[in-house]
Amino acid sequence: MACAASAAVATVGLAVSPAAAAPAGTTAAPAVSAEAEPGGACTAADLGTRHPYIKSTEVTPVITHFKGWYVTEGSTGSQKVTTTVQTVIKVTVGANASGNVEGAFPQLALTKAGATVGLNVQLEYTSTSTAATEVTWNFASPGYYGLYKGTKKVTGTYGSLHCNRAQQADGSWALKWVEGGGAGSFTTYTTLEEGAVRCEDAVPADSIMRKAQDLLDCGSAVATATHPAGEVTSAKAAEARKAAQAEQAATERAVDARTAQAPANPAPDPAPAPLAALNCQAAVYKIDVPGKPLNWSAPLLPGDGIRLRESNFLSAHLDNWKLCNVTESNGVIEASLWNWGNGGCATVPAAAANQELGVLTTASCVEDDLQRFYIYRDVPGSTKVGIQNKYSGSMAGHDRYADGEQIRQYSSGRQDGTGTYTMTVV
Incomplete structure (x- = not known):
């Protein structure tokens, strides 16, 4: 038809x-x-060609593993504490959990995102650990501690720049970088850090350590009571872990739905x-x-x-x-x-x-x-x-x-x- x-x-x-013909014998690569x-x-x-540019960013401290731990007079010194998974962060670029497309563009987008916020971020499609991990810490004093592993989660949106014709004010034409197809969002994170924090410690606001301190739920009865040496679970940490797991499950369901809708x-x-x-x-x-x-x-x-x-x-x-x-x-x-x-x-x-x-x-x-x-x-x-x-x-x-x-x-x-x-x- x-x-x-x-x-x-x-x-x-x-x-x-x-198009105008190139001079005869020209072999140099295009500029x-x-x-x-x-x-x-x-x-x-x-x-x-295609280039990313960063449109927005947000940096959030996130606790990936946590355990409330009580240390008595007889249990100070070095201990290995098994922390449980609090939340999982996956590196994504684009529409799905494995990134939009493998290759140079996603890595460059993440590199630019890291430079924008002044942080070294993950550039590969990876995630924080999904399994319980150990934190070894030397407890010098008795008290109520939060053992943690955490990172800074970097999220935002990017645009896709392309070279295209653009008409000038005088009616002439020129080639300009314009936003084209392929914009989206990204998630990545910085190097993991681990440590221990107590309710009485003075820590910087909006830090990973402060996020862990919040999970101790320092004003609660659990935080102020005396406990046997070992694990102490605060309601706040349990609620935060449950919320993180629900958010992760919702994200994975959305990814599965997009995958199911992809053309055969x-x-x-x-x-x-x-x-x-x-x-x-x-x-x-x-x-x-x-x-x-x-x-x-x-x-x-x-x-x-x-x-x-x-x-x-x-x-x-x-x-x-x-x-x-x-x-x-x-x-x-x-x-x-x-x-x-x-x-x-x-x-x-x-x-x-x-x-x-x-x-x-x-x-x-x-x-x-x-x-x-x-x-x-x-x-x-x-x-x-x-x-x-x-x-x-x-x-x-x-x-x-x-x-x-x-x-x-x-x-x-x-x-x-x-x-x-x-x-x-x-």
Whole structure:
């Protein structure tokens, strides 16, 4: 079925004028902007890159393990106390508990978050211990102690910066860093510390030690009574532990729900897919490597990925693409990429959605976010673009320029500029 081009979407089509040719013999790598800042200038080589910026942060002291402990005159000295789990902190970036996508972008986002608050934070997908752990402490005096392990939990939100065309006040165009798809929230934490604190100790406000002291419930009858040597449980610590466990369970249920809603991994379909639900623009494009003969070509075989190929009489339109169900927001196009040769839509398979270097392929067009792409454009007169998957937030690119090389997703894009393509009207 032919694609219908509506007047509404035609106004957001790509510029079709050819880009200016590079000087003959030029071999130097494209100049990529060193630092991305909202509203800052970028270059065409940055179109295929993605950078995080931190929008908000909050630092909270958290006790991960705790035990109330009473020391008598005869039980001073070094002791090993087994603390119980109070709360569990997981490092996350993006929409799920294992992070949005593996790779450079999440680590850079967490690095910037740590720098923003002046703390060294965890950069890997990890969590605090889920098991009881021992704290060894030398008790010099009798009294009521809180043995603890704790950390500073760092949470916040981040944006995703992309290079895109922006119109200036005088009507001219320039490339600027703008917020695009892939924003989200993060959680991380600092190095764990352990210690012991008593009700009578003077400790800094908003510190990990003060948080542990609060769990002693110092004004309660439990705190002021005399006890045998050993464990003492305050109601406040028990309530806090129960609340933390409930919060963790709710978070995990939300993650499970999002995972259940994720699109199933569709099998590639070489047969033409029905286009009744797609509203495609009339223009047909090749997605080229700038100044090179190789371009995106849909898979010849089921299960294969989109590859760089040279167009010839055997291409059978597998190297021809249309933009479908096009929308535009703040100058950024969102569209499905429909392949003329096999009738499928470009997609990131669900099984590879959180994998760095996941291979793009085509599948029956079902209009989910795995098949939706943001397209960042050069100034009018140039056909250069960067392409980002909506679901994963990753940019399209390739490892090396070679016939048959697969198109993959990179969480931060290709920082050497090789993730910048051209969309050339056939």
